[in-house]
Amino acid sequence: MLIGEVARRSGVSTRMLRHYDALGLVRPTGRTVGGYREYSAEDVRRIFHVESLRSLGLSLKQIGRALEDPAFTPSALVGDLIRWTEDRLERERELLERLRAVDASEPTGWQDVLRIVELMQGLGSASAARRQQAVLARPEDGPVPAELLARAVLAESDPNVAGALRWALARSGGDGVAALAAGARSEDTGIRRRAVFALAGTPEAPGATAALVDALGDPDPTVRGHAALALGRRGVAAAVPVLVGMVVEGVHDVDAAEVLGTLSRDPGRGSRILTALADELAEPTADSATRIRLTQALVELPGTGARETLRPLARDDDPAVALVASAFLTVLDERCSGNPA
Numbered sequence: 358m359l360i361g362e363v364a365r366r367s368g369v370s371t372r373m374l375r376h377y378d379a380l381g382l383v384r385p386t387g388r389t390v391g392g393y394r395e396y397s398a399e400d401v402r403r404i405f406h407v408e409s410l411r412s413l414g415l416s417l418k419q420i421g422r423a424l425e426d427p428a429f430t431p432s433a434l435v436g437d438l439i440r441w442t443e444d445r446l447e448r449e450r451e452l453l454e455r456l457r458a459v460d461a462s463e464p465t466g467w468q469d470v471l472r473i474v475e476l477m478q479g480l481g482s483a484s485a486a487r488r489q490q491a492v493l494a495r496p497e498d499g500p501v502p503a504e505l506l507a508r509a510v511l512a513e514s515d516p517n518v519a520g521a522l523r524w525a526l527a528r529s530g531g532d533g534v535a536a537l538a539a540g541a542r543s544e545d546t547g548i549r550r551r552a553v554f555a556l557a558g559t560p561e562a563p564g565a566t567a568a569l570v571d572a573l574g575d576p577d578p579t580v581r582g583h584a585a586l587a588l589g590r591r592g593v594a595a596a597v598p599v600l601v602g603m604v605v606e607g608v609h610d611v612d613a614a615e616v617l618g619t620l621s622r623d624p625g626r627g628s629r630i631l632t633a634l635a636d637e638l639a640e641p642t643a644d645s646a647t648r649i650r651l652t653q654a655l656v657e658l659p660g661t662g663a664r665e666t667l668r669p670l671a672r673d674d675d676p677a678v679a680l681v682a683s684a685f686l687t688v689l690d691e692r693c694s695g696n697p698a
Contacts, residue, residue, distance in 0.1 A: 358396045359389070367404050374404070382421050383407060414438050454508075461502035476501065485515040492521040501525070507533030510555045511540040511548050519551060523558050534559065538568035541580075549580050557587035566591060573599050582609055589616035594626055601633045604654045605647055614650075618657030631655075631662045638670070648678045656685045664689050 364371045377383040378394070383403050387395035396404075403424070410420045415438070423429050455477055464470045479491025492506075506526040510533075513519040526533055537559075540552030553572050559565045572584035573595060585599035586609065597620065603613035617634075621627035637643060638651050652670060655663040667689065670682035 358401065360385070360394050360396070363396045363401060363404065367401065367408070369404060369408060377404070377407065377417075380417060380421065382417060382424075414442060458502055458505040461504060473501070473505075477505070480509045485518050488513070488515070489518045489521050492518070492525050501529055503529045503533035504536050507536035507540075507555065511536070511543075511551050513551065514547065519554070523555050526555060527558050532562065534562045534564040534568065538564060538571075541568055541572050541575075546577050546580070549575060549577060550583070553580050553583045553587075557583055560587075560591060566593065569593075570595055578606070578608060582613075586612055586616055589613075589620055592620065592623075594620065596620075597626070597630055597633065601630070601637060604634070604650050605637050605643075607646065607650060610650050610654070614654035614657045617654060618659070621658045621660075624660075627658060627660060628662065631658055631666065634658075635666050638666075645675050645677050648673075648675065649681050652678060652682050652685060656689065 358366075360371050360374055363369070364374060369377075374383070378385065383400060385394040385396045385400055387397060389395050406424060407417075407420055410423060411417075413435075415423065415434070419434065423431065423434075455474070458477060459470055459473050462469060462473050464473070476491055480488055482488050482491070492509075503526060506522055506529055510519060510522045510526060513522055534556070537552045537556050540548050541556065543549050543552070549572070553569065553575075556562075556565045556568050556572075566588065569584045569588050570593065572580055573588070575581050575584070581599050582603055585596040585603065588596035589600055597617070600613040600617050600620075604610045604617070617630050621630045634651050634654055638648055643651070648670075652667065655666055664686065667682050667686045671679055671686050673679040673682060
């Protein structure tokens with residue numbers, strides 16, 4: 358079979374076939390009367406072997422060794438190829454993210470492109486100070502895609518840089534909620550915490566409330582707590598059980614009590630919150646410190662229901678609970694009568 362026909366059947370160009378011949382990788386075993394290269398069936402089979410190994414990323418030198426050396430074992434080389442390919446894919450993913458970030462900024466000129474690239478380089482710095490400067494020093498009118506800022510928020514462990522990023526994200530006017538919501542579902546607890554902090558700072562963004570509601574079921578108490586506080590301040594009743602639990606557990610209990618007081622301004626919701634706090638007070642496992650925190654939370658509730666719940670507590674068998682309840686009851690009575698506390 359002549360070289361032209363081999364090229365047509367194998368899909369390998371005549372130029373490449375000549376290159377294989379020059380390297381000694383695939384040499385035609387015959388010649389025609391006129392001196393043209395003539396490939397046997399075994400030669401063509403070897404061409405396909407070469408192409409198969411090339412498809413795995415082997416160099417021509419490695420392919421020659423693999424085909425000629427009987428002692429050659431593929432395991433080590435294949436392992437190296439896997440690592441090289443993974444590294445290449447990671448670099449390609451980073452490049453793709455950069456290109457998408459530039460595209461999302463809708464640049465009107467190359468100066469816009471350069472600003473985005475400079476920001477990404479700054480955010481990738483090992484120096485926290487440089488990362489923070491990259492966020493704070495950007496031009497006010499410079500386009501910055503919210504998704505880029507959201508991804509940076511999720512990756513940032515330095516609290517000062519994270520605060521600057523959340524500030525920039527809130528002012529960007531873009532939609533980074535999808536990236537933050539994905540972060541809130543991460544297996545990494547730190548990423549979920551950073552996602553919820555950022556979502557709490559974007560109250561007007563579509564989808565932020567739904568992502569925070571999902572976070573109420575998070576196994577991490579910090580994630581649950583920050584989601585509940587943010588939702589409670591937005592008037593979302595789904596946060597109530599977690600807020601009550603925060604009072605019971607003594608985790609940001611003062612903040613949780615204040616938010617419960619705000620939610621209780623709605624009469625129907627207020628009665629449910631009062632019942633939930635009273636039920637926790639009646640739990641036989643509640644210790645003195647827990648009952649005192651619950652008593653303090655009752656004071657934040659509007660209306661007369663809290664006073665009626667506090668009255669029997671003023672005669673509680675636990676002297677500390679009775680003392681706190683009596684003091685708060687006096688404050689509420691004076692407030693109700695119009696006298697200064």
